[in-house]
Amino acid sequence: MAVYTDVNESELGAFLKPYPVGDLLSYKGIAEGTENSNFLLHTTSGSYILTLYEKRVDKADLPFFLGLMGHLARKGISCPLPVTAHDGTVIGALAGRPAVIITFLEGLSLRRPTAAHCGEVGKALAQLHLAGQDFPMTRPNALAIDGWRKLWNASHARADEVEPGLAAEVDADFADFERNWPKGLPKGIIHADLFPDNVFFLGEKLSGLIDFYFACNDLYAYDVATCLNAWCFEKDFSFNLTKGTALLAGYQSVRPLSGDEKAALPMLARGSALRFMLTRLYDWLTVANGGLVIKRDPTEYIRRMRFHRAIKSPSEYGLT
Ligand SMILES: Nc1ncnc2c1ncn2[C@@H]1O[C@H](COP(=O)(O)OP(=O)(O)O)[C@@H](O)[C@H]1O
Numbered sequence: 001m002a003v004y005t006d007v008n009e010s011e012l013g014a015f016l017k018p019y020p021v022g023d024l025l026s027y028k029g030i031a032e033g034t035e036n037s038n039f040l041l042h043t044t045s046g047s048y049i050l051t052l053y054e055k056r057v058d059k060a061d062l063p064f065f066l067g068l069m070g071h072l073a074r075k076g077i078s079c080p081l082p083v084t085a086h087d088g089t090v091i092g093a094l095a096g097r098p099a100v101i102i103t104f105l106e107g108l109s110l111r112r113p114t115a116a117h118c119g120e121v122g123k124a125l126a127q128l129h130l131a132g133q134d135f136p137m138t139r140p141n142a143l144a145i146d147g148w149r150k151l152w153n154a155s156h157a158r159a160d161e162v163e164p165g166l167a168a169e170v171d172a173d174f175a176d177f178e179r180n181w182p183k184g185l186p187k188g189i190i191h192a193d194l195f196p197d198n199v200f201f202l203g204e205k206l207s208g209l210i211d212f213y214f215a216c217n218d219l220y221a222y223d224v225a226t227c228l229n230a231w232c233f234e235k236d237f238s239f240n241l242t243k244g245t246a247l248l249a250g251y252q253s254v255r256p257l258s259g260d261e262k263a264a265l266p267m268l269a270r271g272s273a274l275r276f277m278l279t280r281l282y283d284w285l286t287v288a289n290g291g292l293v294i295k296r297d298p299t300e301y302i303r304r305m306r307f308h309r310a311i312k313s314p315s316e317y318g319l320t
């Protein structure tokens with residue numbers, strides 16, 4: 001998100017007491033993000049991020065997300081570390097929400113990534129996939145086809161308000177995905193939301209990955225497809241082949257894709273575009289405007305769905 005839930009200084013000061021973070025100097029809500037309420041904290045020992053988990057995060061999943069960040073960090077992936085309180089707990093409660101403090105990562109997310117940045121992201125994604133291979137916990141993807149179906153059922157009746165004809169278009173896609181979604185491809189821990197706002201750079205160099213709150217076990221190539229959607233389209237919705245080539249080459253320099261994974265890319269990319277279109281559509285139709293909440297435009301992902309439907313060969317993404 002955003003800030004859906006506000007906190008006041010005295011409750012925040014009391015919340016921080018059991019954590020080894022020093023005394024609160026200042027804090028402010030962060031407008032970026034979509035899912036949770038985030039605050040930047042400055043304390044006498046440094047900077048931290050406070051996250052209050054909102055509707056789409058199931059509290060039962062928090063040990064998975066937080067454990068995964070710790071695991072990946074130990075394997076050399078630059079990602080935030082959850083801060084443990086003096087009594088050994090990590091997950092607290094604040095303003096009626098589960099709340100966690102994580103370490104602050106330096107760097108900037110990019111509005112206009114270049115092909116070089118896309119190459120770095122591809123490489124980091126493959127490193128994440130390899131580093132997750134011995135993570136002992138598992139979490140099914142709540143936003144796989146069954147989860148899409150729930151969002152769609154809740155949005156279907158008003159879909160044509162957003163784009164005339166959308167309901168029929170997406171109904172046809174569902175029929176295709178439910179019959180033909182790839183099975184048997186390599187799977188493991190995926191990030192599942194590695195968009196430019198979740199990747200930090202210092203110059204050309206990638207400095208960190210954040211926002212593991214959609215991470216789950218699913219197809220590695222689906223995560224690659226999500227990155228193609230998030231990193232390689234221009235503002236006019238054209239696919240930038242140079243960026244696609246760089247992202248895929250970066251990924252394959254660490255973890256080569258199998259022939260089956262390559263062949264499945266158009267369908268996976270179309271499914272991933274539908275998944276992000278659906279969460280955006282649902283929020284567009286249900287989340288109130290205002291405050292520190294930025295709603296994302298579902299039509300950007302309708303354009304991507306249409307692009308992928310027209311793909312004839314995975315080489316059109318830049319596979320060499
Ligand atoms: N560990 C971190 N270090 C620095 N900034 C962070 C960190 N975690 C989150 N942020 C900031 O907070 C914003 C929202 O975080 P994010 O995890 O993407 O939220 P959400 O889960 O709500 O989408 C990010 O875009 C970034 O600006």
Ligand SMILES: N[C@@H](CCOP(=O)(O)O)C(=O)O
Nearest residue numbers: 001033034035193195276296
């Ligand atoms: N990346 C998603 C929304 C999730 O937002 P994030 O801030 O958690 O990355 C989208 O673009 O629809």
